[in-house]
Amino acid sequence: MSGSPGWGLLFRQLAVTRAPLLRLLAWSGVEALPPLLSGLLVSAAVDQGFLVGRPGVGVTWLAGFGAAMAFRAYAARAGFPHLAGVVEPLRDALVERVVHSALARPSADPAEVARLTEQVESARQLTATLLRTLRGVGVTLAAALVGLALLSPAVLPLVLLPLLAAGLLFARLLRPLVARRRAVVLAEERLAAEADRALHGLRDVQATGTQERVTEALTDAARASAAASRALGRASALRALVVALGGRLPVLAVLAAAPWLLSRDALTPGELLGVATYLLQQLDPAVRTLAGTVGGWLLGLAVVLDRLAGTTSDAPVATTVGGVRPSAAGAGAQTHAPLPSAESTAGPPATPAAAAGAPPAPPGGAVAGRAPEVRISGLRYGHGGAGAAVLEGLEAGFGAGEHVAVVGVSGAGKSTLAGLLAGVLAPTDGAVTVGGVRPAGLAGAERARLVALVPQEAYVFPGPLRDNLSWLAPGATDDQLADAVATLGAGQLVARLGGPDAVLRDPGVLSGGERQLLALVRTYLSPAPVVVLDEATCHLDAGAEERVERAFAARPGTLVVVAHRISSALRADRVLLLDGGRGLLARHGDLQVLSPLYRELAGHWLGSTAGHAS
Structure with a gap:
């Protein structure tokens, strides 16, 4: 998926905004400190405070945990200006591509230009949402794993193995999910194009007596769109397996191994609660967010970027159709370069003569x-x-x-x-x-x-x-x-x-x-x-x-x-x-x-x- 033209377009723009991106990553690192300390502070509060009869010490450790979370909120707020410094130039660059392409095609369909403009705004919003969410989820996940390694190395294999399996499954699902999401977009565009042509040529359709055939074409396009949506839904359901593997299975594995680890002093009660904090408060929500909402946004962004990369250009270019530069047709009419579209599988409308079963009369008014x-x-x-x-x-x-x-x-x-x-x-x-x-x-x-x-x-x-x-x-x-x-x-x-x-x-x-x-x-x-x-x-x-x-x-x-x-x-x-x-x-x-x-x-x-x- 990383080799698609859409991701290439995004990565080229992110390279231009490297400075604000690095500052955003720096604040993300600061955000990682509270999740990293959460399990350690809970473990200390239990083992050094409540279990040994020193509740004041336990409360102090927990207060430190609360202060760390407040510090994380400040770091998240401080990163927003740098997020804007990454996303807004991306939006400007994409708008420039759309404008260049429209100027290169003077007779470009205004509706198509409007759809591209909407896709630019979608790309901006999805990129901003993904960066904002991924930096929080990413640092939380990394901090939880580092915290587990520091707190109790013995439980780390019980967490890493199912988490690695979930990551491999998620990576394996991304490509077919993107393909099916793209199929949904193309099917919806085909349906919109068929409906637009039928609506604008309605009198032509009525005059030629082919309403039934055009209705069939619209029905076929609607069915294809519904089938593409169902296929995407079936593929998306497999993301629940990613959540089960990466978020829930580590918790079950640790609970199953806890009696054995406690009996051999490989794990203290406080450390067990600290491990549970990492798993339930950090790891499981991060995996669910990655596989669920982030996965959906990632698919949407991939499709939008591919559409923008495929239907726009960085600079004005000579318009060609089929490798031939178009000139004014015999009517002096203008044309513009073709936009990618789902190939219609519907055949041509039935001719009136054929529909009536009568032999066609000689053409040309004879x-x-x-x-x-x-x-x-x-x-x-x-x-x-x-x-x-x-x-x-x-x-x-x-x-x-x-x-x-x-x-x-x-x-x-x-x-x-x-x-x-x-x-x-x-x-x-x-x-x-x-x-x-x-x-x-x-x-x-x-x-x-x-x-x-x-x-x-x-x-x-x-x-x-x-x-x-x-x-x-x-x-x-x-x-x-x-x-x-x-x-x-x-x-x-x-x-x-x-x-x-x-x-x-x-x-x-x-x-x-x-x-x-x-x-x-x-x-x-x-x-x-x-x-x-x-x-x-x-x-x-x-x-x-x-x-x-x-x-x-x-x-x-x-x-x-x-x-x-x-x-x-x-x-x-x-x-x-x-x-x-x-x-x-x-x-x-x-x-x-x-x-x-x-x-x-x-x-x-x-x-x-x-x-x-x-």
Whole structure:
């Protein structure tokens, strides 16, 4: 365990704070004097005082013992400033590592940085607690053994042999305990990552009809976390054997041998009480503390230090992924270096086509027949079915194969309309139909084959990259996959990740724009004749956004885009302006004449674009 990178990190920092560490050890030596004298003073009080009829002498010896304990308390207090001199620089050094790593990865996940900061504080607290406890326990244990040797060498073998066996057993248990504690941490992190991905990509999961598969993945992660905790608990239970060997067995051995030692004058009654003082007041509590609380803290510190050593660096470094320095993916999105994570054992979510047992339709929008017409009739939607309606009496119709942009102020109901079109939300009143069918009334897999929704936060799961890309089109050929990747400008990203056959172990390494690109390729390949992009390109730059929208507009089928920039409205055949729960559908030029609100929105967008350009 001492050869792990985490302990190397700790020992290097302790070497820097050598002076306060030595002063702390010096005060620890002073603390050792009272435990060392305890058995000797008790023995003297009994043999030279109470047993010979001199109670005053016995009380005096015991008073000396009380004074020694008070002196120990003073020494413990005096060591605290030097403890701070060791621990606080350690915390500062670890914070510096986290900051350097974050600066080296500009697109680092803020949640990951926050977790690292929490681990730094855990390392500081555990180190302080261990040093404070170990110096007390260590000096107590050493003082008890020295006191036993001075008081009664005859009983020393009865104590040393079981204590040595306990120490060997404890050392043997440390490595598997650290491994199981690390497994618990990794399993918990995997569970948190799976839950975070599912939560942020919830609309994507709903739109693709794979709730059951994602639920299974979360359940598997939860079970793995529980299994790791149980395994750690079983291994930790063996520490009770360490306490029995090192703390309790020496007491039993001395009690068993006491009559024989007393009968041969190898031990006086006072010395027997002194030995009992060392064993019961010093040795046994020290062993229990070492095997119990200190053992648990030691395991926790080992895991935290290893995580910090493995996920941070001493200085800014060039970020690499798979040995290749990442550049901006075709979308202009940023990325950051991968963080270690437990490899997901869950396979990719089942595809809607496979779930329904139907043969997959040709990918890339090659759907038989004409694209269906989309009708919105008397549409009303209120969150929770009560309260103020977000959409009220909305009427609109999108022609087969039409490209429509949806615009409006914040809160106008654009994303709500996207969810209603995709069927992941059900209208409070009125209807949304696609080719005469209500998407909200279809099962998830069947609905996903009719309307494909790409929300702002896309869901990407651990596993082969090919499975992520062909999730909605399992029958896609290599040529179709390559064509979709190239058409949407994702070639550089896919190549950097290792190609379609590479395994994406931790989707957390991807930026928001990169996740959107993968989800867009996935949707481009799907058989759905209607595609709804709900600000699905908001993390891409303007050039990448234009490329994506033009690709989907050329794809067979109907395209509805919740506009993120004015350019999206300019590229559309018609624009649906949402205002006050209702809508106005017209061409861009006509809307500028018909609607002051649209003129204001367009002017705001154009002004923002000009400001960025300057």
